[in-house]
Amino acid sequence: MSNKRPLNVEIKKINKTNIYQRFLSGGMLTRQELAADLQLCIPTVAKNIDELLDAGLIAQSGSRGNTGGRNAVAYSLVSNARAAIGIEITSNHISMAALDLLGNIVTTSRVRAAFSSSEAYYKNLGSLFRELVEKAGLTGEQILGVGVGLPALVDIDRRTILFSKIIDLESNVYEQISAHIPYRVELFNDANAAAYTEIWKDPDRRNAFYLMLSNNIGGCFVLDDTVYPGATQKAGEVGHMTLIPDGQKCYCGQKGCVENYLTAENLSSLAEGSLQDFFAGLENGNREFVRAWDKYLGYLALTVNTVHALLDCDIVLGGYVGGYLDAYLEDLRERVAALNSFGDGGGYLRTCVYKKTAIASGAALNFIAAFNAEI
Ligand SMILES: [Zn+2]
Incomplete structure (x- = not known):
């Protein structure tokens, strides 16, 4: 059985994606501007605007005067509608960053914490995570996922550690972290996460x-x-x-x-x-x-x-x-x-563009990119 969607479903998806991408590019947009920009009819734009409003991803943000008629309503992205958290674990520090849908850093934290593969360490990680979420003013529904950058080689499943001699990670590190961070967790090699941040920025x-x-x-x-x-x-x-x-x-x-x-x-x-x-x-x-x-x-x-x-x-x-x-x-x-x-x-x-928090940011950006690409 084919899992391809019918063509009209594909076109509807593309229209929605294109409209959302325009909002991600920033600024206030009216239905008329979107229709002209993307060469779509007003009812199509209106329907997609309604869907994005219902999903809380955009909001009315003002109006634009047009000659002779009524002002046109303008909409903007609600950049904090979703967020992702990135964590960097090193031998001596835990750094965290919360990022919004535009990839902007909402808040960060960095504390000295000597790594040890112990229950106490992961418990501390969990409480630092909760503090960051609170500081960023996020609710559980907003959080897309938690990326953890490690000085280790990580398998393609983003759970399994292939090589780790800088810090002594145990084979069940994914389970140890997940036990204290009740969200979707993915592990990343530190340099790969940081590189991703630089691609995002340029x-x-x-x-x-x-x-x-x-x-x-x-x-x-x-x-x-x-x-x-x-x-x-x-x-x-x-x-x-x-x-x-x-x-x-x-x-x-x-x-x-x-x-x-x-x-x-x-x-x-x-x-x-x-x-x-x-x-x-x-x-x-x-x-x-x-x-x-x-x-x-x-x-x-x-x-x-x-x-x-x-x-x-x-x-x-x-x-x-x-x-x-x-x-x-x-x-x-x-x-x-x-x-x-x-x-x-x-x-x-x-x-580098990111002088600090590149690893935590890159680990978080993977969730933001995946979410934005799905709309
Ligand atoms: Zn060597």
């Missing part, structure tokens, strides 16, 4: 490699607007490319991995654990910091040059260090240009 960028420079190093290749997972969900794991043969021992068991040379901790550890203090000291010319930064940029240029040689696409620098790279981008571009075999410049390098 719809013109269809192909890019996202390099996450945090305490751990991750990467994600976005091909045609889609995260490319690889055959076994391990694509983009740039942190474990060998940078220095027989170099420093990596937690993965190998030696000389990129991870050891680009971890943000190499910088923050010089400033009592504060990356912010490191960059402040660097700006003030602290000699030790200048030396460490020069070394770091050298390793970063080597890594970036290798990734670019393979993929030949824009590279977005994100993560903790990426948030501070704007002021040093030209320096880095010169370094990668000097390494390039084809005389290319470093114009393909970009810094």
